[in-house]
Amino acid sequence: MRAMLKPLIGHRGPEFKELFNKLLGKTKKVFETNGDMFILTSSGTGATEAALQNITDDGDKIIVNVNGFFSERLGEAIKAYGGKPVVLGSEWGKAPRVEDFEKIVKANPDAKALAVVYNETSTGVTVRALERLGEMCADRDMLLIVDAISILGGDKLPVDDWNVDICVTASQKCLMTPPGLAFISVSDKAWMKIQSKKVNRSYYLDLLMYQKYIQDGYTPFTPAVSLLYALNEACDMILEEGLPARYERHKICAEAVYNGMEAMGLGLYADKESRSHTVAAVNSPMGMDEGKVRELIRTKYGIDFGGSLGKAKGKMFRVGIMGNVGSADIMTTVSAIGSATSELGFKAKIDEGLEAARETLSRLPER
Numbered sequence: 378m379r380a381m382l383k384p385l386i387g388h389r390g391p392e393f394k395e396l397f398n399k400l401l402g403k404t405k406k407v408f409e410t411n412g413d414m415f416i417l418t419s420s421g422t423g424a425t426e427a428a429l430q431n432i433t434d435d436g437d438k439i440i441v442n443v444n445g446f447f448s449e450r451l452g453e454a455i456k457a458y459g460g461k462p463v464v465l466g467s468e469w470g471k472a473p474r475v476e477d478f479e480k481i482v483k484a485n486p487d488a489k490a491l492a493v494v495y496n497e498t499s500t501g502v503t504v505r506a507l508e509r510l511g512e513m514c515a516d517r518d519m520l521l522i523v524d525a526i527s528i529l530g531g532d533k534l535p536v537d538d539w540n541v542d543i544c545v546t547a548s549q550k551c552l553m554t555p556p557g558l559a560f561i562s563v564s565d566k567a568w569m570k571i572q573s574k575k576v577n578r579s580y581y582l583d584l585l586m587y588q589k590y591i592q593d594g595y596t597p598f599t600p601a602v603s604l605l606y607a608l609n610e611a612c613d614m615i616l617e618e619g620l621p622a623r624y625e626r627h628k629i630c631a632e633a634v635y636n637g638m639e640a641m642g643l644g645l646y647a648d649k650e651s652r653s654h655t656v657a658a659v660n661s662p663m664g665m666d667e668g669k670v671r672e673l674i675r676t677k678y679g680i681d682f683g684g685s686l687g688k689a690k691g692k693m694f695r696v697g698i699m700g701n702v703g704s705a706d707i708m709t710t711v712s713a714i715g716s717a718t719s720e721l722g723f724k725a726k727i728d729e730g731l732e733a734a735r736e737t738l739s740r741l742p743e744r
């Protein structure tokens with residue numbers, strides 16, 4: 378926030394060029410890519426739109442996993458840009474198995490891409506098979522497009538090593554920057570598809586135009602300069618901590634929430650093996666209205682949780698574990714959930730919950 382107070386600079390001048398060039402380098406480190414990187418002035422969906430619009434011709438098949446609200450949206454977006462989504466559905470709270478992906482990819486060899494929401498934020502589910510999906514696409518004429526909006530920077534995603542052709546994320550989640558910036562990485566394989574696309578329907582999000590401008594160090598349209606100051610600071614914090622340490626911290630904090638909830642007697646929405654390290658979905662106890670739980674926690678304990686979306690409406694609430702989180706946040710959160718659910722009539726085992734969270738958090742290194 379303090380970084381954003383700096384006076385603005387002209388976005389066609391040398392200072393901007395220097396800043397932007399530095400930022401491209403830093404974000405590439407966070408994405409672990411040597412491919413091309415673009416920073417867009419939009420929310421995350423802008424980057425998803427750029428990915429899809431720049432590779433899709435009418436009727437192109439794109440395979441997409443649908444297991445929650447945001448992956449449903451991704452399927453809708455594919456349709457909106459003229460593509461034909463081939464849906465691999467799975468139950469909410471679960472991720473499709475590798476074998477399911479293999480089957481659908483084999484059955485649709487003409488699909489142009491496989492689009493995956495790596496972390497389904499609405500259900501707290503991570504597709505742990507992503508690396509394997511990258512290998513699968515690398516062996517074929519198929520792109521791997523990844524929506525990493527709620528995970529990049531908080532869990533492992535080495536874009537080049539995992540053969541991700543297009544990876545999109547947004548500033549406001551694990552990158553700890555206010556909303557308004559979106560990021561998209563593009564591999565050589567993806568560029569070949571972009572260049573061979575027959576119709577270009579995008580102007581604001583035309584990646585070929587971005588590529589032309591970036592060669593001189595600029596963006597084609599006015600960038601959100603203050604947000605770039607914030608991003609610069611956030612990237613420094615991320616890289617100072619180091620990616621492996623950062624991922625481990627998110628993992629331990631998430632496990633502390635999960636263990637705390639279970640010890641307290643609350644249920645978890647996601648399958649154990651695909652539970653996210655950046656967002657924990659907690660079932661509302663005894664059919665209690667999750668909106669009431671969240672409202673009480675917000676007003677009495679000053680913590681804001683995400684509500685339930687789509688099919689999960691009313692059943693659970695979501696705890697964000699993104700960015701600069703640590704023991705203090707997690708212990709306060711676990712305690713607030715125990716207190717609020719007790720106040721609403723659930724016999725939460727608060728002591729057990731806090732002890733389980735504390736014990737898990739003791740694995741965190743000193744900071």
Ligand SMILES: Cc1ncc(COP(=O)(O)O)c(C=O)c1O
Nearest residue numbers: 420421422447496498526527547
């Ligand atoms: C997985 C996922 N995809 C897409 C989006 C949409 O991103 P935005 O609201 O930044 O456009 C979100 C937002 O939470 C998300 O979590």
